[in-house]
Amino acid sequence: MKFAYFVLPHIGGTYTVFKQLRKGLAMHGIDVHWLGFGKSNPLVNPEWQSEAAFGTMVEAPEAADEQAQARLVAAAVRNGGFDGIFVNVLTDRVQMNIARYLPANIMRIMIVHNITPGTYAAAVAIKDHVHATIGVSERCRGDLVEKYKFDKERTFVIPNAIDIEPFIGKKRGSRDETGLRMLSLGRIEDASKGVFWLPGIMDKSPASVRLTIAGNGPDLEQLKRKLSHHKERVTFLGAVQPDRIPQLLLDHDVLVMPSRFEGYPMTLIEAMAAGCVPIVSHIQGVTDTIVIDKNSGFLFPVGDHTEAARIISKLNADPAKLASASSAAREAAEQAFTFEGMASQYHHVIERVTTTRPHISAPLDLDDWSFPRGLRSGLRTYVPRPVKNWLRVMRERYRYTPFGSFS
Structure with a gap:
């Protein structure tokens, strides 16, 4: 056929x-x-x-x-x-x-x-x-x-x-003892990907945590402006070709994904295959079917950048917990995806x-x-973007059931 x-x-x-x-x-x-x-x-x-x-x-x-x-x-x-x-x-x-x-x-x-x-x-x-x-x-x-x-x-x-082969047997980059290496990977667009929450996450994270932003999209320049006060801690790579993604993930400790909504994010699965620990929005029926919270990754309520930063701070101070989650993520990816x-x-x-x-x-x-x-085009086309974004957060928050605090 x-x-x-x-x-x-x-x-x-x-x-x-x-x-x-x-x-x-x-x-x-x-x-x-x-x-x-x-x-x-x-x-x-x-x-x-x-x-x-x-x-x-x-x-x-x-x-x-x-x-x-x-x-x-x-x-x-x-x-x-x-x-x-x-x-x-x-x-x-x-x-x-x-x-x-x-x-x-x-x-x-x-x-x-x-x-x-x-x-x-x-x-x-x-x-x-x-x-x-x-x-x-x-x-x-x-x-x-x-x-x-x-x-x-x-x-x-x-x-x-995904194709697991590019990740199998590959060694992760040595952890930088000074602080977490954090990665945001994908389309730089706030309505779905929630990228304008990244500055809030950085504001509340330890000063030793660094962020790499890989990707392109309509909100790139605005995001650069919003993160300008963290310019010493943030690196923008631009669009990354698919064959470079495995090594990029292997070279970072955590993937941060503050999305408002997702279908079934490939980037999240690739990160797990590389042992790059995901810290992602809890989108019921989506991210919680990929990540086992506090085991192979960490979930936080959509839009709660304070909780995301708290998780980052805990992992930054707990290398053993980070290593355990990294191993669990790789094992899950190799078996299930x-x-x-x-x-x-x-x-x-x-x-x-x-x-x-x-x-x-x-x-x-x-x-x-x-x-x-x-x-x-329907009526939703004419709803202002801030209103749409608020409604998306409320929809997920209404569905969201807290899993308890980090332990």
């Missing part, structure tokens, strides 16, 4: 999932190719040219409207000989919507990568046109089934996973759909191309 995975090569979790899924499903005789779409081609950049062998880029002319773009995507699926597609919610709305228009013989599997209302609204918009839906966390699947009435027999939870296990679960879903071929809505006519409500 041959599947298209709708994504463009980029630094980020969605493409990392593709790479692991491609390797894993190949072991089951399933060929997975990325199928990218847009008006700019990432393959012109030298760092992505090697990925050309694993996918196809569909370039849209500048003058092409979205209906014309949809025809190009549909033709690429048809001409590529694909038996099925993986639709990633909200990576590209044309590629999402095309699921409603493809021929009936094309298997459609939707992957929901996040837990926001906007993500769920987009998933609802095409749910009647997909054979199966995969949520990347227990929270994801639970919300889809309980709140959005997805068929529980066709909705699955398959956590993301392998790409082979993830691919086996995807293979099970594909086999189930192949056997049962559940009923879905009839394909729509491309001549009548339109976007359903969930793929159009």
Whole structure:
């Protein structure tokens, strides 16, 4: 069988999932190719040219409207000989919507990568046109089934996973006796990643603790300004290529992740595989299914940068506790988050759909191309960002049950 995975090569979790899924499903005789779409081609950049062998880029002319773009995507699926597609919610709305228009013989599997209302609204918009839906966390699947009435027999939870091989047997960098080496890794954006809480964490952490910030994003310059009074303790690396991430994690003691929301963070799993102890927001059904609190990492209530700093201070003063958590994190990652296990679960879903071929809505006519409500801008677009951020914190705090104090 041959599947298209709708994504463009980029630094980020969605493409990392593709790479692991491609390797894993190949072991089951399933060929997975990325199928990218847009008006700019990432393959012109030298760092992505090697990925050309694993996918196809569909370039849209500048003058092409979205209906014309949809025809190009549909033709690429048809001409590529694909038996099925993986639709990633909200990576590209044309590629999402095309699921409603493809021929009936094309298997459609939707992957929901996040837990926001906007993500769920987009998933609802095409749910009647997909054979199966995969949520990347227990929270994801639970919300889809309980709140959005997805068929529980066709909705699955398959956590993301990584290739453990680059981390196995690798020695961690020697601990700096003067203080913790802390790392923030990923997209620098406050709405989801909570990066503007990093200055508060640094304000309340011991002066010996240093922070490395690796990544790029729309809030980078503002974050630099907010951390300017800690410039002697903070290093900005910019975007980091995937092949450098394992060593970067091995060279740091803890990963700090103050996110407001996550789907199933790959960075967290990679950190654990490197023995870089995670200190992360407690997002129920997501981070608490990855980290065993006070064992393989530490959880703090979303937005509580004081508690995050308290954990950092305790670990800074307790090398034995840090070493114990590092070992537990590596062991958990090596046992639970392998790409082979993830691919086996995807293979099970594909086999189930192949056997049962559940009923879905009839394909729509491309001549009548339109976007359903969930793929159009809604009222949430006009809610001010500070209000959205406050609501996100309250939502998680309401769900959050304290685990007790650090011990």
